[in-house]
Amino acid sequence: MALHSSPREFALGEHAILAGALLKNEIPEIKAQPQVGSVQYFSQDREIFSEGAAAEYFYKLASGVVRTCKFLADGRRQIGAFHFAGDIFGFEPGTDHILSAEAVTDCTVIAYRKTKLDISAISDRLLSQELLAFAMHGMARAQQHSLLLGRRSAIEKVARFLLDCAEKSTDHRNVTLAMTRQDIADYLGLTIETVSRTLSQLERDNVIDLPSARQIRLCNLNTLEDLAA
Amino acid sequence: MALHSSPREFALGEHAILAGALLKNEIPEIKAQPQVGSVQYFSQDREIFSEGAAAEYFYKLASGVVRTCKFLADGRRQIGAFHFAGDIFGFEPGTDHILSAEAVTDCTVIAYRKTKLDISAISDRLLSQELLAFAMHGMARAQQHSLLLGRRSAIEKVARFLLDCAEKSTDHRNVTLAMTRQDIADYLGLTIETVSRTLSQLERDNVIDLPSARQIRLCNLNTLEDLAA
């Protein structure tokens, strides 16, 4: 388990980032290819980078879960996305990060130095295509999320969230949540109480079962899909 | 004025899309360079493409205003963005459009055939960089919008909207709205009544002046910025 109090770099390979498989879901074999990027560990709730900081690196998540989020001055938080193993995050336009990234669980990331692949200097056509695909999928995801935030009720939001989790889970009927109720609330644009109440409601209606707070069994996928509209 | 009942193609240039200035804010001189793309006119409220349709073209807006939006089965609509002269829209991952585009006002667009620049065949490095920059800015904008939709009150949403409009306007204190209250509501995740009430409220508080429904004068920018939090 990664319990280091600060990120620790392992390998400092340079432009070997250009290796083609970067944006696919393969996680580079770190020992076999120490040159692909620097491996860093972050323990739970640690900040990986913060909104406004210089975007020196971007990251590929090797293990664990990461949230990317924005804050308002008074502390209100909106989580833009949760990232899982294989996901890229922190690759943004401009020189500064436009959102923060924090470790939801202990996690391992591979950091790629962004300056080394100044976009204007990319010679590798495959890489630039992959980055383009990544950016466009990020845009699509954010737009999908806007629809959720702007036009869906609490129960629709929660139902959709559960279905999305189920899709990512190996067992599509049993979901183990990596995040707290507060994380879910900040992702769905709700309060922690509303999330909790909505889950209880779904359990009372026999749509889900909650053996423990982080363990959710989807008993009635059809109803859930109807609710998610 | 463009009043044609269906889009009309003017020129059908092919891969001349690769001309560098595409993603900058210059609008190609249509007569001088008929080969840059096909010019099409859409009259107010006409659909330019619809969610789910094959994404054969992407577009650069020459004049007018366009909204890109998503719909739920029951008709609820979320507008993802308004696009103005010079903006690119409809450039999306995958083969199908993930949102619809509609003309807010009569408008002129330049359509570029997407198949002709199959991403895997882009030979022009500058173009792929520009598309990458476009995609990343689109992602950033969508994420910013998520924060607005998920975590801001009606008055904060409206204040932010007005400031964004002012920024785009030549006269930063007098805004002429191209869109209806319904469009604004669907962009901000509110109802038409709430938008109207909030604007009236702002007028009563001497923050704005509403000489007509589509004409807004920002009298008190400081207060407006405070409200936009």
Add this chain to the structure above:
DNA sequence: CGCCGAGTTGACCATGTTCAAGGTGGGTGG
């Protein structure tokens, strides 16, 4: 003049928030 679509306003209502109290369970130290 009268119609029609867009916008405004009011009264009522519902959804979700706020505030406050209590429960639960995993981890630590005695």
Add this chain to the structure above:
DNA sequence: CCACCCACCTTGAACATGGTCAACTCGGCG
């Protein structure tokens, strides 16, 4: 091994924000 603790979660009651429904105004146009 047990007791305690603390963070996380749940629940309840009161409240507020924004939604719904309906009536009305305004301005442009036939």
